[in-house]
Amino acid sequence: MIYFDRVSKVYADNSTALQDVSFSVESGEFISIVGHSGAGKTTLVKMLLAEEKPTSGSVFFESMNVHEVPLRHMGALRRKIGTVFQDFRLLPNKTAYENIAFAMEAAGRPEEEIHSDVPHVLELVDLADKMNNFPGELSGGEQQRVAIARAIVNQPDVIVADEPTGNLDPVNTFEVVQILKKINDLGTTIVLTTHNKGVIDSLKKRVITMDRGKVVRDDREGKYIL
Amino acid sequence: MIGRASIFCNMSKKTPTFKRIVRAGFQRFWRNAFVSFSALLAITEALFIFGIVLFTGVVLQATLNSIEGQADMSVVFLTEVPEQRVFDVKKQLEALPEVARVTYASSEDVLAGFREDHKDDQLTLQALNELGQNPFGARLTIEAKDIGQYNLIADFLREQSALEAGESAVIEKINYYDPKFRLASERLQGIITSATWLGLVMILLFTLTTVTICLNLVRLAIYTSRDEIQVMRLVGATSGFVRGPFVIQGAIQGLVAGTLTLLLFYPFTFFIKDAALQFGGVDLFVYYLQHFPTFFGVFIGGGLLLGAGLHFLAVRRYLKV
Numbered sequence: 001m002i003y004f005d006r007v008s009k010v011y012a013d014n015s016t017a018l019q020d021v022s023f024s025v026e027s028g029e030f031i032s033i034v035g036h037s038g039a040g041k042t043t044l045v046k047m048l049l050a051e052e053k054p055t056s057g058s059v060f061f062e063s064m065n066v067h068e069v070p071l072r073h074m075g076a077l078r079r080k081i082g083t084v085f086q087d088f089r090l091l092p093n094k095t096a097y098e099n100i101a102f103a104m105e106a107a108g109r110p111e112e113e114i115h116s117d118v119p120h121v122l123e124l125v126d127l128a129d130k131m132n133n134f135p136g137e138l139s140g141g142e143q144q145r146v147a148i149a150r151a152i153v154n155q156p157d158v159i160v161a162d163e164p165t166g167n168l169d170p171v172n173t174f175e176v177v178q179i180l181k182k183i184n185d186l187g188t189t190i191v192l193t194t195h196n197k198g199v200i201d202s203l204k205k206r207v208i209t210m211d212r213g214k215v216v217r218d219d220r221e222g223k224y225i226l
Numbered sequence: 227m228i229g230r231a232s233i234f235c236n237m238s239k240k241t242p243t244f245k246r247i248v249r250a251g252f253q254r255f256w257r258n259a260f261v262s263f264s265a266l267l268a269i270t271e272a273l274f275i276f277g278i279v280l281f282t283g284v285v286l287q288a289t290l291n292s293i294e295g296q297a298d299m300s301v302v303f304l305t306e307v308p309e310q311r312v313f314d315v316k317k318q319l320e321a322l323p324e325v326a327r328v329t330y331a332s333s334e335d336v337l338a339g340f341r342e343d344h345k346d347d348q349l350t351l352q353a354l355n356e357l358g359q360n361p362f363g364a365r366l367t368i369e370a371k372d373i374g375q376y377n378l379i380a381d382f383l384r385e386q387s388a389l390e391a392g393e394s395a396v397i398e399k400i401n402y403y404d405p406k407f408r409l410a411s412e413r414l415q416g417i418i419t420s421a422t423w424l425g426l427v428m429i430l431l432f433t434l435t436t437v438t439i440c441l442n443l444v445r446l447a448i449y450t451s452r453d454e455i456q457v458m459r460l461v462g463a464t465s466g467f468v469r470g471p472f473v474i475q476g477a478i479q480g481l482v483a484g485t486l487t488l489l490l491f492y493p494f495t496f497f498i499k500d501a502a503l504q505f506g507g508v509d510l511f512v513y514y515l516q517h518f519p520t521f522f523g524v525f526i527g528g529g530l531l532l533g534a535g536l537h538f539l540a541v542r543r544y545l546k547v
Binding site for chain 2: 049051071072074075076077078079083089090091092093094102103105106107108150151154
């Protein structure tokens with residue numbers, strides 16, 4: 001489903017973010033990418049979302065080189081990849097309901113579907129009673145759950161969660177991880193980047209360990225080893 | 227995959243996005259009140275400056291017209307020419323496309339005017355009385371549509387004069403052939419052409435400056451939404467779907483700014499009407515009311531164009547994600 005083929009990224013100041021990274025992710029997998037800050041986890045995610053271009057190498061999503069997709073078709077590609085960020089990145093002037101509805105509207109989904117699916121997905125993340133609240137009126141954990149709801153509402157093939165628990169307390173971290181596990185159980189591929197040892201050790205899923213832009217370990221049922 | 231799909235409705239027909247874009251645009255306008263207000267002020271300022279330039283143009287044009295009016299051509303007829311003959315020439319002149327207006331003054335009118343002009347000059351008046359008859363012929367004062375067209379009118383009169391020469395001469399003097407008049411007329415023409423060009427350059431310069439300032443202010447306002455635009459792109463929104471609400475928001479701001487400018491010019495033209503009357507002889511308040519539909523089109527249309535256009539341009543750079 002996802003294939004990183006010898007991807008390297010060197011910035012203008014000659015700092016190397018990724019160095020010859022290759023790995024693949026199968027459909028339905030739950031994969032965690034771990035490493036210290038600056039190891040290149042976020043750069044990997046940005047490569048997959050075509051936010052950044054690699055200096056060399058290619059990133060494939062469903063046999064399509066994501067960096068060769070024209071800008072006008074990028075929306076269609078990104079609707080197949082749900083994204084969750086550490087800083088939630090919700091639209092500040094839209095309510096929880098509208099934030100999720102926006103992703104559906106962007107996909108051209110009809111109004112009746114939006115009216116039916118948004119409350120449903122808010123229920124899934126246990127926020128049905130907060131649908132009319134703006135992001136500023138929600139706690140960090142609640143905002144992250146809205147972000148997850150937004151990521152899954154278009155039924156993407158894969159969810160990319162970049163440090164989704166980075167700004168959360170242990171209780172909210174546990175809840176977010178449980179939601180991600182539940183989504184994975186329903187068949188969606190999950191790519192999770194984190195440096196939270198507790199999360200990784202509890203998941204007992206595939207772990208790719210990165211250090212200074214390189215893949216140093218790839219374990220089927222891995223643990224956080226650094 | 228079956229389980230994942232089953233928790234949602236089936237994806238069915240697509241919905242036109244225009245309604246959503248318009249709705250989101252209105253929402254942006256209300257919910258980003260402060261940003262909207264700042265952009266609205268910037269557009270209002272631009273329209274107001276543009277309006278002032280327009281009104282300056284009106285006053286300038288009125289002043290030039292008034293100066294132009296002072297350079298009228300006059301044709302003096304011989305004293306023995308019958309009144310009907312003068313009226314015939316007047317009629318012929320009025321039929322010329324270059325002529326704006328022809329005013330007739332009988333020999334009695336000219337005499338009365340002379341007496342009035344020289345009422346303090348007893349020597350001249352005494353000499354006039356001693357003549358025992360009216361030495362002045364009738365006079366036609368011709369106002370051309372353009373100051374540069376007097377030569378064509380003069381040529382026409384010369385031809386007329388030549389044609390009639392076989393019978394009897396009717397025109398005693400055409401002031402256009404007076405070197406002083408020609409010099410003054412040519413100078414005036416030069417001044418009017420320069421002033422018109424200067425006015426156009428000023429309008430262009432002011433418009434460009436205010437639009438540039440306005441664009442930068444709108445860009446600053448959009449800068450605050452750059453993260454939002456990036457998130458919209460990352461959740462799969464197309465450029466048009468992201469840009470659309472900003473353009474609608476800009477159009478609403480432009481519409482409100484246009485209305486505000488229309489309202490502002492009501493008291494503004496009222497307060498400056500005396501000054502404008504003194505300078506250019508035009509009542510700007512009356513002019514504004516008389517030309518209100520034009521100003522409505524300029525300010526509302528300009529506001530819409532400016533608001534929507536500037537937002538369209540300002541969002542562009544953040545869409546390259």
